Amino acid sequence: MKTRIFHPETDQNAIAEAAEIIRRGGLLGIPTETVYGLGADALNEEAVRTIFEAKGRPQDNPLIIHVPSADWLERYCRDVPAAAYELAERFWPGPLTMILPRREIVPLRTTGGLETVGVRCPNHPLTLAIIEIAGVPIAAPSGNISGRPSPTTAQHMIEDMDGKIDGIVDGGPCAVGVESTIVDLTVTPPRLLRPGGLPLEALREVLGEVAVDKAVTEKLDDGERPRAPGMKYRHYAPKAPVTVVTGDPDRSAAYIGEHLSPDDGVICFDEYAGDFAGHIIHNLGPVEDRLAQAQHVFDALRTFDVTAVSHIYAQCPDDAGLGLAVGNRLKKAAGFHVVEAGKKPIVIGLTGPTGAGKTSALAALERLGGCILDCDAVYHEMLRTDKVMRRDIAESFGDVFDENGLNRQKLGSIVFADPAALERLNAIIYTRLVPEIRRRVNASAAPIVGVDAINLFESGLDQLCHRTVGLLAPVEVRIRRIMARDGISEEYARLRVKAQKGENFYRAHCSDILVNDAASAAEFENKAYAFFCHLIKQIKEESNHE
Ligand code: TXA
Ligand code: MG
Numbered sequence: 001m002k003t004r005i006f007h008p009e010t011d012q013n014a015i016a017e018a019a020e021i022i023r024r025g026g027l028l029g030i031p032t033e034t035v036y037g038l039g040a041d042a043l044n045e046e047a048v049r050t051i052f053e054a055k056g057r058p059q060d061n062p063l064i065i066h067v068p069s070a071d072w073l074e075r076y077c078r079d080v081p082a083a084a085y086e087l088a089e090r091f092w093p094g095p096l097t098m099i100l101p102r103r104e105i106v107p108l109r110t111t112g113g114l115e116t117v118g119v120r121c122p123n124h125p126l127t128l129a130i131i132e133i134a135g136v137p138i139a140a141p142s143g144n145i146s147g148r149p150s151p152t153t154a155q156h157m158i159e160d161m162d163g164k165i166d167g168i169v170d171g172g173p174c175a176v177g178v179e180s181t182i183v184d185l186t187v188t189p190p191r192l193l194r195p196g197g198l199p200l201e202a203l204r205e206v207l208g209e210v211a212v213d214k215a216v217t218e219k220l221d222d223g224e225r226p227r228a229p230g231m232k233y234r235h236y237a238p239k240a241p242v243t244v245v246t247g248d249p250d251r252s253a254a255y256i257g258e259h260l261s262p263d264d265g266v267i268c269f270d271e272y273a274g275d276f277a278g279h280i281i282h283n284l285g286p287v288e289d290r291l292a293q294a295q296h297v298f299d300a301l302r303t304f305d306v307t308a309v310s311h312i313y314a315q316c317p318d319d320a321g322l323g324l325a326v327g328n329r330l331k332k333a334a335g336f337h338v339v340e341a342g343k344k345p346i347v348i349g350l351t352g353p354t355g356a357g358k359t360s361a362l363a364a365l366e367r368l369g370g371c372i373l374d375c376d377a378v379y380h381e382m383l384r385t386d387k388v389m390r391r392d393i394a395e396s397f398g399d400v401f402d403e404n405g406l407n408r409q410k411l412g413s414i415v416f417a418d419p420a421a422l423e424r425l426n427a428i429i430y431t432r433l434v435p436e437i438r439r440r441v442n443a444s445a446a447p448i449v450g451v452d453a454i455n456l457f458e459s460g461l462d463q464l465c466h467r468t469v470g471l472l473a474p475v476e477v478r479i480r481r482i483m484a485r486d487g488i489s490e491e492y493a494r495l496r497v498k499a500q501k502g503e504n505f506y507r508a509h510c511s512d513i514l515v516n517d518a519a520s521a522a523e524f525e526n527k528a529y530a531f532f533c534h535l536i537k538q539i540k541e542e543s544n545h546e
Contacts, residue, residue, distance in 0.1 A: 019133035031171025037140030062112030095197025177295035219336035247341030254442035265309035352471030355478030364528035371446035470506030
């Protein structure tokens with residue numbers, strides 16, 4: 001069969017000819033705002049039979065019918081509740097399918113043998129016009145071959161249906177990108193059978209209580225029947241196995257980063273694409289833009305069908321708004337193979353001049369279950385291991401590395417004589433250090449991470465922290481401590497203290513100040529412990545309010 005591609009934008013007769021295909025009992029690919037559909041006259045049993053055939057769809061999986069307005073509801077449905085009209089008023093035309101009792105005129109072949117029928121009014125001018133001209137409701141499942149991701153462009157439909165159907169109407173890329181939300185209005189309370197283009201929150205605004213079918217969030221046990229028969233099939237599945245990683249995006253990215261093998265692919269939020277350089281990736285859209293994610297999710301799954309990857313990891317949005325539908329499609333593609341990346345740790349930055357008692361403060365934080373990242377140690381590690389940092393330093397400062405590593409004296413003699421050079425060096429270090437610390441924070445399994453950094457603010461590391469704590473102590477106390485600790489003279493200790501930033505710097509920049517005025521290290525550790533307990537409680541309260 002030759003499949004005609006209609007371009008109504010440039011072809012005046014396209015709509016009428018496409019409608020004629022429906023009237024004749026043919027098969028037509030139709031654009032909707034959600035996904036492309038594979039349409040036929042819903043009242044014509046023979047035409048409906050060919051839909052199942054072209055898709056390779058099991059006969060017991062019912063089709064939804066598409067109508068041009070709520071005025072058609074009475075023709076095909078019995079006992080239509082007032083709520084159906086309220087929903088139609090608010091959300092039609094739009095991505096909402098309502099399950100209602102069917103009238104006899106709707107063949108059982110269309111409803112997969114059920115006494116109910118799914119009805120929706122799609123928000124696409126071309127398809128609405130075709131239904132009006134054809135004068136019959138169009139039964140249309142998504143236009144993919146059964147089991148494949150739903151088509152969101154005419155090109156996708158051509159990939160799956162070329163040669164098998166009479167025509168495809170090109171109506172541009174789908175604005176929503178995931179299928180309609182399905183709500184069953186024949187039960188009390190109404191039940192969400194499939195999350196889709198209309199958020200659950202919007203349904204609840206009109207209906208009040210809405211139950212969520214188990215098939216939306218979980219893999220069903222063998223033999224368990226979902227209320228929407230289609231939800232039982234492993235849908236949308238690319239060829240490679242998929243692992244969906246839920247949780248805070250920083251955490252899910254870190255989880256994926258740790259588990260990724262060289263020939264694995266990633267579906268990730270735009271912000272994290274850089275983390276997976278060198279892998280085949282497909283962007284889902286920005287973290288905060290769930291509509292973009294809905295628009296991209298099927299395309300992402302489809303592209304991985306034609307690229308050879310051995311495993312696909314996917315970051316997953318949370319359940320708010322369209323996130324429920326996006327997450328559901330990803331999880332179904334994964335056969336509900338889902339891992340939870342875990343909560344993000346509380347991050348506390350610690351800074352301050354020497355001799356203020358940092359060791360005791362860090363010990364207190366560790367007693368609270370915190371893990372400490374010593375940024376100075378990480379920096380020294382990177383001087384040995386980070387090729388880019390070494391290269392950039394060498395490019396800027398010449399031959400400062402020898403067989404023992406960095407020649408500090410040589411580099412020091414350059415940068416301490418020239419403030420501009422020091423600034424350049426710091427810029428090189430911070431550009432590499434901050435992402436590395438961020439990565440380590442996110443990869444940490446600890447509930448609390450202490451970021452210990454002398455240059456917490458200058459480096460930008462403070463941006464990673466929920467709070468920044470400045471550790472201060474009276475100057476005379478610090479001098480005595482430095483003398484005892486480092487075995488140096490009072491004069492030299494005073495010089496060192498003078499060379500450091502004063503208290504005012506920390507008071508101006510830190511969100512919190514901890515003063516060490518205790519008589520002993522043990523006493524201060526207890527004070528710090530109480531201080532951090534309080535601070536962590538505050539941070540938890542604040543993040544709950546967000
Ligand atoms: O956005 C959409 O809804 C797209 C476009 C083309 O309109 N259509 C679509 O159809 O996604 P389909 O067949 O791929 O998915 C319809 C789902 C299936 O899971 C089916 O089992 C369920 O709706 N369904 C249809 N009629 C039903 C009924 N009477 N009771 C329960 N579930 C029903
Ligand atoms: Mg489908």
